[in-house]
Amino acid sequence: MATTPVNREEPLKLGLRNLWYPLATSSELKDRPLGIRALGEELVLWRDDNGRPHVMQDRCPHRDTRLSLGAVVQGALTCPYHHFQFNTEGQCIAIPSEGGACEATKRFRVPTYPAQERMGLIWGYIGDVDLFPPPRLELAEELESPYWTGFLQTAIWRTNWLRVYDNLSDPMHGVFLHAKSYTLSRGSRTDRMRVRELPDGFAVEREGQRGVNFDWVEIHNTGTLWCRLDIPYPKSAGPGPALRIVGFVTPLDEHRTRVYFFRWRKVQGWQRTLWRTLYKAFLEYNHWRVLEQDRVALEAQRGIESRLHEKLVQADVGVVRMRRFLQQELQRQRAIYARAAAEARAASADEARPTVPAPVETPAP
Ligand SMILES: [Fe+2]
The missing domain is CATH 2.102.10.10 (Rieske [2Fe-2S] iron-sulphur domain)
Known part of the structure; x- marks a missing residue:
């Protein structure tokens, strides 16, 4: 049926x-x-x-x-x-x-x-602070480390925030959607993806490739939801390790989402100066082009309800884990709301119950 x-x-x-x-x-x-x-x-x-x-x-x-x-x-x-x-x-x-x-x-x-x-x-x-006291806001350690430096890119996209997290938990799209980009065209186009659990989230990784392209991503909940990923840089991007991206996603309403991406790099001394100069002169423009590719693809998807008709493949294993991750937190919160509502109902029923006077004992004749 x-x-x-x-x-x-x-x-x-x-x-x-x-x-x-x-x-x-x-x-x-x-x-x-x-x-x-x-x-x-x-x-x-x-x-x-x-x-x-x-x-x-x-x-x-x-x-x-x-x-x-x-x-x-x-x-x-x-x-x-x-x-x-x-x-x-x-x-x-x-x-x-x-x-x-x-x-x-x-x-x-x-x-x-x-x-x-x-x-x-x-x-x-x-949040509803009576039921969910605000947790300490823990950010990715590299964001506030003096050894790292970088820039923030932020934009408003006309898409639902769940679509953005689908995109972020799907490293496989990099080599296709961003094939015509400065950093994201390299490596194999065929691979399997796997999910690895983390204490406060999970990682999605390509099984057959690491350090070549957008090959892995981590999703965390540390009082805020965020993602971390690396983009290996070619030699022309100057000395230093891969570019680290730490991203935050804020739903504005059903149809609009604001994204905040920190473009971060562990570089010091003259390398830091060089990277910051190169970023402003050349790399930033390329990053905006890549972000625009994501924005256009996501804005072309229909409303969130159209996901009911999608057909997933093995490479979507991170997308599936992401959705379960959000559902698990939603269900945890709903249980707390339901318990509080039941307690409130019980308390108001107690208040409404009339006080029954104690039976008067009649003395035996
Ligand atoms: Fe992308």
Whole structure:
């Protein structure tokens, strides 16, 4: 009997909550609030008087306009419409039409998310902190190592974020899609792929080739989802080891995704200067061309529901593991949400139950 396919990705299409995500670059967030989207939500990013970043929902609880159209006044996020002011916890602290700080402010609070600034990026923990306390944000060690240096490439693609992770967990596409590129045309076009488990994720590797092309990738969950891969450089790219790419993927909504790729290299001294110069003069342009090849291929795919009709081959073993990886985390979170909902239901049933008076004993005649 034919069965109706089930789209298990449906609950994931706006993103996986309870993780840290890069939301903007540090240089995009200046003195003015910045309105963005992430995981389908409208968010406002802003800096307090100490320059610390904050992430809140981008709606004024008074009459609904976007707080990101307002300003930061004396360290408080100020709505453009009636100048209601909100502190870094999202609590309203002043309503000018009511005389400023007054009793009525207690009724107004904007939901907030934990925020921090690392690696030139503004990070937000898009999660439900009561059930999922924010984990420490662990980044790939090479990103903050003084022995490494590099550049960030970031772009918005008109595709669902799950498509981007499909692409990243599929090293086999390199030798085909990127065949006409500076670094990715070399090596065999036929191979088998294997998956190797890691403590916080997994690696996808070509069985018959390493150190030639985009031959392996690692996917990690360390409080944020990220990938790591190496692209061996030809001699003309100057001295030094392979180019390391560490990538982060932020779903904006169902149809748009922002990618952040650190192009990183372990080089010091004059080699570092040479690599940085070559990158700006020549390599960066080539990297953008490769990224554009990915963008065009991904944007040409249809909506995420069309994956129900795809037919996979052995080389897609990483794609399959990636999807299971996300499903495993989704199911873990759903169990916690379900338990909390059951406990809340039990507590409210207890409250609603009438108190039965103790039976009065009648003395025997
Ligand atoms: Fe690619």
